[in-house]
Amino acid sequence: NAGVTQTPKFQVLKTGQSMTLQCAQDMNHNSMYWYRQDPGMGLRLIYYSASEGTTDKGEVPNGYNVSRLNKREFSLRLESAAPSQTSVYFCASSPGLVPRNTGELFFGEGSRLTVL
Amino acid sequence: AQKVTQAQTEISVVEKEDVTLDCVYETRDTTYYLFWYKQPPSGELVFLIRRNSFDEQNEISGRYSWNFQKSTSSFNFTITASQVVDSAVYFCALSVYSGAGSYQLTFGKGTKLSVIP
Numbered sequence: 001n002a003g004v005t006q007t008p009k010f011q012v013l014k015t016g017q018s019m020t021l022q023c024a025q026d027m028n029h030n031s032m033y034w035y036r037q038d039p040g041m042g043l044r045l046i047y048y049s050a051s052e053g054t055t056d057k058g059e060v061p062n063g064y065n066v067s068r069l070n071k072r073e074f075s076l077r078l079e080s081a082a083p084s085q086t087s088v089y090f091c092a093s094s095p096g097l098v099p100r101n102t103g104e105l106f107f108g109e110g111s112r113l114t115v116l
Numbered sequence: 117a118q119k120v121t122q123a124q125t126e127i128s129v130v131e132k133e134d135v136t137l138d139c140v141y142e143t144r145d146t147t148y149y150l151f152w153y154k155q156p157p158s159g160e161l162v163f164l165i166r167r168n169s170f171d172e173q174n175e176i177s178g179r180y181s182w183n184f185q186k187s188t189s190s191f192n193f194t195i196t197a198s199q200v201v202d203s204a205v206y207f208c209a210l211s212v213y214s215g216a217g218s219y220q221l222t223f224g225k226g227t228k229l230s231v232i233p
Contacts, residue, residue: 031219042207042225090161094219104151105221107161
């Protein structure tokens with residue numbers, strides 16, 4: 001059972017470079033999320049997709065774009081990376097609007113991004 | 117807006133001591149869910165417990181117990197007879213329905229627990 005899979009797990013970029021973090025889930029979940037984790041800040045929501053075809057900004061969306069490619073996949077793109085985007089990124093999914101959904105998120109293993 | 121406060125940034129205890137991690141939350145929603153996640157040094161997020169706002173019964177799972185009190189908006193986590201393997205960052209989180217089939221999960225900043233042998 002793969003659950004939520006993120007790639008790559010590690011990436012080093014130079015300032016101004018672009019890259020895309022990929023996320024895929026095999027649980028047939030409707031909703032998907034991207035969080036970033038910084039020391040002392042907990043996890044903060046960047047963008048989320050309530051269902052296929054929709055995306056919405058979270059708490060810290062600036063500098064990022066997302067694409068909900070299909071029900072399984074939700075990518076996060078940094079168009080022009082900045083050192084402030086050095087972080088650990090977590091993708092997550094949840095069943096969405098289904099009976100007895102309790103809001104629990106299922107997380108990937110994280111992607112560590114360093115921008116020099 | 118939702119808010120989760122974990123006032124303890126770091127805690128150190130000696131093995132076999134009991135330790136309580138505090139969590140205070142804020143929300144105007146009457147239906148919500150509270151979570152605790154563990155993040156060991158390996159980095160993954162491990163789900164520990166989920167409670168809904170209508171169930172204030174305390175829960176015990178082995179050495180772990182949780183005390184949910186709506187009157188004080190708190191959801192505290194106690195580890196009894198701590199072990200070195202309990203060393204991790206622990207996150208408290210609050211989930212509320214945000215419409216269009218999506219839940220917003222708001223995390224506290226985490227408490228780093230170090231259990232010293």
